[in-house]
Amino acid sequence: xxxxxxxxxxxxxxxxxxxxxxxxxxxxxxxxxxxxxxxxxxxxxxxxxxxxxxxxxxxxxxxxxxxxxxxxxxxxxxxxxxxxxxxxxxxxxxxxxxxxxxxxxxxxxxxxxxxxxxxxxxxxxxxxxxxxxxxxxxxxxxxxxxxxxxxxxxxxxxxxxxxxxxxxxxxxxxxxxxxxxxxxxxxxxxxxxxxxxxxxxxxxxxxxxxxxxxxxxxxxxxxxxxxxxxxxxxxxxxxxxxxxxxxxxxxxxxxxxxxxxxxxxxxxxxxxxxxxxxxxxxxxxxxxxxxxxxxxxxxxxxxxxxxxxxxxxxxxxxxxxxxxxxxxxxxxxxxxxxxxxxxxxxxxxxxxxxxxxxxxxxxxxxxxxxxxxxxxxxxxxxxxxxxxxxxxxxxxxxxxxxxxxxxxxxxxxxxxxxxxxxxxxxxxxxxxxxxxxxxxxxxxxxxxxxxxxxxxxxxxxxxxxxxxxxxxxxxxxxxxxxxxxxxxxxxxxxxxxxxxxxxxxxxxxxxxxxxxxxxxxxxxxxxxxxxxxxxxxxxxxxxxxxxxxxxxxxxxxxxxxxxxxxxxxxxxxxxxxxxxxxxxxxxxxxxxxxxxxxxxxxxxxxxxxxxxxxxxxxxxxxxxxxxxxxxxxxxxxxxxxxxxxxxxxxxxxxxxxxxxxxxxxxxxxxxxxxxxxxxxxxxxxxxxxxxxxxxxxxxxxxxxxxxxxxxxxxxxxxxxxxxxxxxxxxxxxxxxxxxxxxxxxxxxxxxxxxxxxxxxxxxxxxxxxxxxxxxxxxxxxxxxxxxxxxxxxxxxxxxxxxxxxxxxxxxxxxxxxxxxxxxxxxxxxxxx
RNA sequence: GCCUGGGUGGUGAAAUCGGUAAACACAGAGGACUUAAAAUCCUCCGCCGCGAGGCUUGCGGGUUCGAGUCCCGCCCCAGGCACCA
Numbered sequence: 001x002x003x004x005x006x007x008x009x010x011x012x013x014x015x016x017x018x019x020x021x022x023x024x025x026x027x028x029x030x031x032x033x034x035x036x037x038x039x040x041x042x043x044x045x046x047x048x049x050x051x052x053x054x055x056x057x058x059x060x061x062x063x064x065x066x067x068x069x070x071x072x073x074x075x076x077x078x079x080x081x082x083x084x085x086x087x088x089x090x091x092x093x094x095x096x097x098x099x100x101x102x103x104x105x106x107x108x109x110x111x112x113x114x115x116x117x118x119x120x121x122x123x124x125x126x127x128x129x130x131x132x133x134x135x136x137x138x139x140x141x142x143x144x145x146x147x148x149x150x151x152x153x154x155x156x157x158x159x160x161x162x163x164x165x166x167x168x169x170x171x172x173x174x175x176x177x178x179x180x181x182x183x184x185x186x187x188x189x190x191x192x193x194x195x196x197x198x199x200x201x202x203x204x205x206x207x208x209x210x211x212x213x214x215x216x217x218x219x220x221x222x223x224x225x226x227x228x229x230x231x232x233x234x235x236x237x238x239x240x241x242x243x244x245x246x247x248x249x250x251x252x253x254x255x256x257x258x259x260x261x262x263x264x265x266x267x268x269x270x271x272x273x274x275x276x277x278x279x280x281x282x283x284x285x286x287x288x289x290x291x292x293x294x295x296x297x298x299x300x301x302x303x304x305x306x307x308x309x310x311x312x313x314x315x316x317x318x319x320x321x322x323x324x325x326x327x328x329x330x331x332x333x334x335x336x337x338x339x340x341x342x343x344x345x346x347x348x349x350x351x352x353x354x355x356x357x358x359x360x361x362x363x364x365x366x367x368x369x370x371x372x373x374x375x376x377x378x379x380x381x382x383x384x385x386x387x388x389x390x391x392x393x394x395x396x397x398x399x400x401x402x403x404x405x406x407x408x409x410x411x412x413x414x415x416x417x418x419x420x421x422x423x424x425x426x427x428x429x430x431x432x433x434x435x436x437x438x439x440x441x442x443x444x445x446x447x448x449x450x451x452x453x454x455x456x457x458x459x460x461x462x463x464x465x466x467x468x469x470x471x472x473x474x475x476x477x478x479x480x481x482x483x484x485x486x487x488x489x490x491x492x493x494x495x496x497x498x499x500x501x502x503x504x505x506x507x508x509x510x511x512x513x514x515x516x517x518x519x520x521x522x523x524x525x526x527x528x529x530x531x532x533x534x535x536x537x538x539x540x541x542x543x544x545x546x547x548x549x550x551x552x553x554x555x556x557x558x559x560x561x562x563x564x565x566x567x568x569x570x571x572x573x574x575x576x577x578x579x580x581x582x583x584x585x586x587x588x589x590x591x592x593x594x595x596x597x598x599x600x601x602x603x604x605x606x607x608x609x610x611x612x613x614x615x616x617x618x619x620x621x622x623x624x625x626x627x628x629x630x631x632x633x634x635x636x637x638x639x640x641x642x643x644x645x646x647x648x649x650x651x652x653x654x655x656x657x658x659x660x661x662x663x664x665x666x667x668x669x670x671x672x673x674x675x676x677x678x679x680x681x682x683x684x685x686x687x688x689x690x691x692x693x694x695x696x697x698x699x700x701x702x703x704x705x706x707x708x709x710x711x712x713x714x715x716x717x718x719x720x721x722x723x724x725x726x727x728x729x730x731x732x733x734x735x736x737x738x739x740x741x742x743x744x745x746x747x748x749x750x751x752x753x754x755x756x757x758x759x760x761x762x763x764x765x766x767x768x769x770x771x772x773x774x775x776x777x778x779x780x781x782x783x784x785x786x787x788x789x790x791x792x793x794x795x796x797x798x799x800x801x802x803x804x805x806x807x808x809x810x811x812x813x814x815x816x817x818x819x820x821x822x823x824x825x826x827x828x829x830x831x832x
Numbered sequence: 833g834c835c836u837g838g839g840u841g842g843u844g845a846a847a848u849c850g851g852u853a854a855a856c857a858c859a860g861a862g863g864a865c866u867u868a869a870a871a872u873c874c875u876c877c878g879c880c881g882c883g884a885g886g887c888u889u890g891c892g893g894g895u896u897c898g899a900g901u902c903c904c905g906c907c908c909c910a911g912g913c914a915c916c917a
Contacts, residue, residue, distance in 0.1 A: 185912095227836050227912085234835060234913055241917085274917060287917095329915085354915045364917050372833085373915050445916055565836095568912080601837095602911085638857075640845065644837075652844060655857040665872090701846070704856035711856090717873055775852045780898040782852060809884095820897055826851055830897045 011664040013628025016742040021126055023741075029752045031135040032087065037538060040085040041554020047084035048555050049076035050534055050594070052563030052571070053091045056117040058102055061124040063618040063636075063648060064610065067603045070633045071642045071697065072562040073130045077734035078694045079560075080131070081759040087555060088131050089537040091138035092118050095146075096526035097175055097191055100457035104490055110457050111485055114141055124621065129629045129737050131754075136540040140529040145536065146459035147480030148546035152532050152578065153451075153462055153524060154473050161207045161581055162451075164471065168358070169450055171199040176491035177454045178203060180525060181447045182235075182570045201495055203452040204461060204522070208577045212236055212444040214591075215576055224597040225643065231568035237445025241275035242429045244438045246286060246365065248298055249337035249346045270294060270338055270349070273360030273443055276370065277432070278424040280342040281413040282388035283365035284378070286349045287331065289357040290314035298336025298349050306332050307351060314353045329354055329377040340365075341437045342414070342428070352377065360443055368403065375403035388413050389421050449574065451525040454497045456489035458523030466510035466517040475511050481519065497521040531574040532582075534558055534593055547588075558594045565599035572597070598697060601645020603636070618648050630736035631657045637699035637735065656703070660739060662710055663732060667725045667743045675723040681769055682712045683724055687762035690731050699735070706731060722747075727760040729753060776801040777828040778810040794821040801827050 024030055032040065040046055051072035054065050073088065080086040094114045103110040118139060125132065138145050156162040170179040174194035178201060183190045208215075216236045219229045248268050270286060288295055290311045299307045310332040331352030340347050354373055355364050368378035368385040378385050389408045390396030396411035410416045416424050432438030452461065460481045462474035474481055484505045489498045499505060500521040510517040532546075538555045539547040557579075563571075575593050583591040602609070605616040623632045634656040640646035675683075686709040693702035706728065713720045726747065733740035733753050744753035774788040774797060784806040788797065798819060801807050811831050820828035 230836055231912060237913090237916065239916070272917080276917080356916070359916045366917090371917070373917075376915095443916075445913095565911080638844085647844070649844070649858080652858055655844095659857085661871090700844095701856080704846075707856055714873090773852075777851085777898075780851095780896095785852070818897060820851085822851055826898090828851080828897055
């Protein structure tokens with residue numbers, strides 16, 4: 001179709017969208033050259049507008065992707081019209097189990113599948129009219145990208161933040177690989193829903209727990225969606241308390257039978273972590289995790305058999321059932337005894353699977369009166385319950401029906417009786433600390449990040465094992481360690497990567513001594529690929545450095561990041577962690593990658609989440625075909641608040657389509673004449689509202705404001721003034737970029753509206769009307785509405801109100817006791 | 833159980849420093865223009881009532897001249913976390 005077609009005066013979205021997409025691509029409207037990027041970062045007004053990059057699935061672009069991208073793109077275009085140099089890149093997160101499983105299913109190698117998926121995605125994305133800098137795109141499976149992912153691994157390795165250790169890890173028996181804690185949802189694999197098993201394997205871990213405190217504290221000042229911050233706070237799970245030592249009762253410790261007083265201090269102790277040292281006097285028994293190393297030692301001969309049996313059973317029970325809360329408590333008495341350091345009492349030591357080895361010390365002091373789980377356990381096994389905290393007016397002597405976890409004062413606690421619990425917490429900790437029996441302690445729920453994957457489709461971990469030198473990092477100048485093209489990439493349940501079947505690949509020589517070495521055959525977690533990609537974009541294409549220092553200084557950290565909240569604790573936490581480590585190592589100058597983050601809502605279809613199995617997936621192409629990208633974009637944003645998502649309904653799209661047509665017609669038919677005063681007032685009010693709402697991502701109300709304005713401009717079929725319609729072109733441009741470009745050109749503008757037009761200013765004094773609709777209430781009920789001059793005073797308003805017949809009817813013969821006056825809004829007459 | 837959001841017409845929603853509930857739009861009804869249709873434009877559109885008026889923001893209380901908005905106690909929906917000591 002030729003450009004001459006546009007001489008028609010009707011809105012033809014297909015034509016103008018094709019025309020402008022072509023022009024944007026040819027003229028590089030939205031891309032920076034590397035030189036320009038460098039210069040703009042240095043002396044321009046750089047604005048890094050980022051959105052979460054997609055996984056390029058074979059099904060193609062989803063309407064959910066478009067929803068996410070459009071919302072972010074609108075913000076970027078808005079910033080550009082406000083005069084910023086906006087860098088808006090996109091790339092592809094193409095490694096990972098998802099792609100690999102799909103490749104296995106359809107029998108096409110991922111190395112063939114991914115490029116064609118990316119090609120399809122790119123084609124679709126271009127049709128949506130997104131302002132992407134395609135010159136700075138990236139693909140995580142490109143060796144030129146993962147070369148630097150491997151480099152990131154090596155930096156962590158050198159800093160001692162990447163360690164290999166044997167640990168119980170989450171194993172998915174269906175995906176045949178290890179999963180990070182964050183990828184286990186309710187004991188099941190987040191990908192396939194299979195119950196996860198525990199396996200002891202030697203794996204690479206990133207020591208993210210070292211950064212727990214910083215990751216938590218920085219949340220205070222980050223401008224992020226509150227829900228996302230909360231999710232991270234919960235995930236990090238900081239608990240403050242004390243580690244308390246409970247000596248094992250001497251008689252029960254075989255090795256200690258003849259111990260002298262001199263080694264008294266070294267008597268074995270059971271360390272527990274508690275957040276409630278104030279309840280120490282109520283600790284009537286102890287519980288060790290079945291795997292706890294001291295179990296052997298405290299178990300008495302007569303209990304040994306039952307203890308062993310319980311431990312065997314616990315070891316074979318999968319995590320899912322072990323973590324079920326509604327399960328009744330089980331456990332076994334070891335026969336061993338420990339000394340409560342507060343009371344000096346000997347208390348029994350049990351083992352039970354409700355105590356988890358991986359949290360705290362793997363042992364607890366049980367305070368059944370003030371802990372729900374301990375209460376349940378004590379009732380199950382008839383263990384004593386002693387109340388030590390009581391609310392005001394409660395003697396603390398009556399038996400409890402349930403654990404009391406509230407606040408109060410101490411009872412049955414010796415010298416601490418009567419003390420307020422918070423104070424007792426400090427005092428008891430101090431006192432035990434003086435006796436070397438306690439230390440204040442902070443624990444985190446966060447675990448180290450296991451990044452090893454026994455799969456094929458990922459970047460090989462750049463480590464060698466030399467017969468002589470041991471673990472050797474691949475020298476940086478030998479990167480990338482290229483993932484070989486192999487055909488038998490299907491994983492098995494052995495726990496060994498498919499790459500381990502390829503001796504020709506993994507056997508190599510040691511870069512240190514030249515001796516025999518073999519490569520690490522695991523690949524890294526996909527979340528490592530995405531934990532640093534925002535650093536790469538501005539330097540994409542640089543084959544010397546992962547990220548150029550000058551470019552990075554100019555453009556990072558990211559100014560605005562928009563994405564789904566499903567990544568609240570995965571991608572977003574890992575990215576923050578990697579950024580902090582790189583900062584500490586001196587590679588970058590900031591420690592938080594995303595200044596501002598907003599989570600967008602989820603787009604659903606007729607009340608249900610879209611999924612292939614439900615057959616309710618909205619394919620965007622058809623809608624673009626029928627209505628145009630501008631209409632689809634505007635419709636998606638008009639459905640509801642961007643941060644809440646909404647329901648895609650076919651019927652609703654006609655509203656925004658009519659709006660596009662009406663807007664087109666209004667601008668085309670405008671004539672040169674003086675602007676009407678009321679229209680001008682509405683214009684300023686509209687510019688103000690669209691500016692504020694777009695900044696706040698309140699796109700639905702911004703669009704409504706523009707619709708409302710059109711209704712005023714066209715009221716009664718009037719011919720609009722040029723002055724009244726010109727500002728609409730930049731206002732609509734972020735939402736409907738193609739339409740805006742075309743209207744800009746047709747009204748005599750040169751080049752792209754995004755480069756040549758400015759976001760319109762408004763005059764706040766002109767945005768308000770001279771007359772207001774004033775409400776008169778009697779006893780809080782609306783009785784009449786009057787047109788009044790703005791700024792009318794109480795006396796004048798009252799004079800006008802009390803002669804109105806609708807008001808008179810309700811106040812006649814009654815005394816007005818009180819008058820409430822809200823300027824320019826309302827008058828309320830209170831009668832008795 | 834805990835943490836987030838949320839619950840408003842036939843539908844998507846708007847209004848939350850307490851001050852006209854339902855902006856904007858979809859669907860619906862009627863009308864103008866037209867030979868007709870489309871497009872466009874105009875009018876109506878929460879519920880009850882002929883009307884005056886009364887009622888209405890998940891439920892029950894409360895504060896206030898006035899509550900969708902604040903407080904207390906619940907119910908329901910979506911998402912996240914969960915035997916974390």
